[in-house]
Amino acid sequence: MDYGLAWVLVGSLMLLGSIFAGLLSARVGAPLLLVFLALGMLAGREGPGGILFQDSQLAFILGSTALAVILFDGGLRTPRATIERGLGPALALSTLGVLITAGLVAAAAHYLLGFGWVFALLLGSIVSATDAAAVFMLLGKSGIALRDRLRATLEVESGSNDPMAVFLTITFTEMLATGHLDLGWHVAADFALQMGLGGVLGAAGGFALVWLMNRLELSGGLYPILALAGALLIFSGTQLAGGSGFLAIYVAGIVFGNRRVRADQLVGRFFDGLSWLSQIVMFLLLGLLVTPSELLPDLGTALILAVTLMLVARPLATLICLTPFRFPLREQAFVAWVGLRGAVPIFLALFPFLEGFDRSGQAFNIAFVVVLVSLLLQGWTIPWVARRLHVALPPEPEAATRLDLDLARRTDRMDRDLIGYEVMPHSRAADFPLAALELPRRTRLVAVIRAGIVQRLPEVQQLTAGDFVLVITPPETAATLDRFFSRRFASTAGQLSVDQGDFLVEGSSRLRELCAAYGIELGQADPNISLAELLRTRLGEGMGRGDRLRFGQVEFIVVDKIGPEPKRVGIVLEPDAGETGWRRKASSRVRSRLRRWRLRLPSIGSGAGSG
Template sequence: MFFYSFGNDGVIFLAAFLLLSGIVAAKFSSRLGLPSLVLFIAVGMMIGRDGLGLIYFDNVELAQLIGIFALIIILFEGGLQTKWETVRSVAFPSISLATLGVLTTALLTGVSVYLVLDVSWLEAFLFGAIVGSTDAAAVFATLKERNIKAKMGATLEAESGTNDPMAIFLTLMFIELIANESVSIWLMIPSFFWQMGLGLALGLMLGKIALFAINRINLESGGLYPVLAIAFALITYSTASAIDASGFLAVYVAALVIGNSELTYRYSIFQFNEGIAWTAQIMMFIILGLLSFPEQVFQPSNIFAGLVISFVLIFLARPFAVFVSTVWLKYSFKERLFLSWAGLRGAVPIVLATFPIVAGIEGAEEFFNIVFFVVLTSALVQGSTISNVAQKLGLMGPKKDTPHHSIELVSIAKANAEMVQFQTNRHNAIVGYKLHEIDFPQKASIAAIVRGDDLVTPYGDTEIKAGDFLYILVSKRKHDELMKLLNEKNKTKNKK
């Protein structure tokens, strides 16, 4: 990596410029109808060797490390934000898509690669494995601000969060088969189940350990709790990878455990992770953009091969894989069509495309350039039309409602109290009642109510309405009692 005529100050300024460019790209991506990842990659390509020439970057190993690190952060943030109730309802179809779906996509895409490129069957299936999985970074970023129905969004997010093990396993398997002809494919299959099973188990265990530590430890500064959470995410990945388990799956499962449990400094942790996930995403895609050289990516032969493979992947392989993976499941034809169209490719295929280069596979650079083109095609064609397709198929959900205010004590741990945020819905027993009519636990006090864009000052005669965000200051000893009251359903409601 070489910065032309830049000293330390110039490097710092360039880093700031890249982050600001990414933020501006994220701001205008929705207005332009493009996924933000496309603009991030464009920034990288623009300042690279074939653009403005500010940076020459060709360190594949470093790009791979940055990509893996960023994916850990992105998966962790995605898992924290995912509701277990929603994921549980789509767990089986997501796992089916993450395993059978990836395998089917890889094999069908491999056939097209064999017909288009002058490669062996093993090399063709290696390419199919590289582009076989949907990408968590692309899916999370694309769906974050779109009002897709919860079932569809949860299926896609859970699939993208759990399908990396299959793609990584297939990629490494075909690399090993190409490099060592004496290796038996049948001896490698058990390692996949080891990776998946142990990754799941470690994610559950380390998620519980992280949750216990975060809630029990008394840190001097509240700002250290989000750092502690990130540290556990990195520990989870490295521990799983050290014993040949799936680190990505372990991180996602651990985040699900943490995010769906009672958590000290919940909103500080969530907000910090959202910010650092955006930073990781910006830097990862810019680095991947730097790693690509437009003169090589956009050669006529690569464009032709990339368009053919993209067509097969988007319109044939992915739809067939979705229909096969969900044939016995309760998904309508329109829902299957949407799942087929929303199978975005992103950072994971590009990062996986660096594996054959590092392994010294012949022709790996050509594979990287075509994979890069396929990812761009997927992001441009599928990513920019997800909302329109969902609307045409009648799969748009209600507008996402997120709080515009955040209240949290500076010294929660020392005060032995916490600020609970709770959003009501029409099923909650407290909805429709005035505050003085609700039997809140002792040492629990309503600090604020956020209703839409308005901050409502709570009085005894203030009525709770569906959709309200309640901020309640409560003693930790009374926390469970408060949550039981808040979660009580209206079918058992009695006036206090």
């Protein structure tokens, strides 16, 4: 009994240490997952903790479950609009990109380091996929604002490329077991079967879980447990049926997160905490498994493969996969650098361990060093790289405090949410009289609480900062409401770099006015439509912040959106793809000064200092 309690004590201390170390890492800018991994190593047999942990089977089971939970949580937080924006390029990266990456790393392992082809291909497969936990955390916690399509591509790729890496790792592990390389058509057929089953069973399981959640009358605390049990059932059942369980649970999370579900806010908060716990446990366990002294013999080999991966394989795979989708080179370079490796390669390196191969320890050590190098170099420098490549957009305004309240409902009879907001200073809600505040369609303000006192709505002339309001709204307009009650920057244009616009104009501006003010040739476009209508027509309803449209001799860039409507648009005058770096900045400043006299129409824009 005392022995069991000792393990509970050690485990709780490690979790507490991870949380406090995470707070410290945020202050120094260290990648949080690297901190978890380092704590696991310190607690291991060669660290101060001295814990002897060598159960690779237990680590594999716990790692699989943790990764499944992380993927389901990632799917929950992936809106349909994100899928629509990033699906094509993300699928290219998660299939062809993984193959190219694995092949190039394998070629380096074979020609530079002398490994046999099967073992070299196994190494390439193990390190070929980006890590969902690392990328989700990076994009969610770093505060980097990216073009919507770029961000969507990174998020969807990180959640969908694990199945390809798992398939390749299992395939080459089995080839090592048989002793020969056999890449026949049956391998492609197996891949199609696994991906097909994973996608179909994941979608079907997601819809079934939504149906079950909405039909059962349970105590509130049981709904998150039901969701967890259903998600793990989809994962394990698909895996046992011969499909990709990792793809299935990610797809199920997307389906679940984009449907009306009873107690959805409670489920979301539960999985947010569970995802954090899964990341901590997975990295701590993998840190415990490693023996630092055994890394030294394979250190040089691992460094060569890490450099090949980061500077050759991933960039070439990104270039080949994203060029057909017309991503600018600087965005392709950023995607290449965000190919962050985390727990997934170390987890995949457990497959040879489970087969008992003599060189399984070497594969594990190489994967571990590659992950360390990736977290140290890429994880620590991504915000700096985003700024240097000019892919970081102006930061989003400070979000309003938002409280989602679950309504007791059968979701097929009620399609409204009750949301509470704290009105932020300088928000749109506080800048206009209540009668002039154009809330989204089918949205109603039901209560205003000011200084702790519920106000009579007919007597409220205007909302003020610090008010707490209750709003009933359809779920699809919640993101639009967020922007109404959030703080606005005093000068959004001042946040813009020259790569995001020489001038800033309102989306409601008519093309006729823009052409007269900025000397733009109208071409075949209707002069009476607004710039917002032009952008919606040319870019589609799924356009996001940072999306660009070349229009004659200028380029329009979506800077700010309220729902589907582009509210503010940047204009780049005479964009030249060949101008980069200091030449682009200097020429843009000159053009800006020469054309300021054109700013005669206040309704169109207010120059570089507009709000």
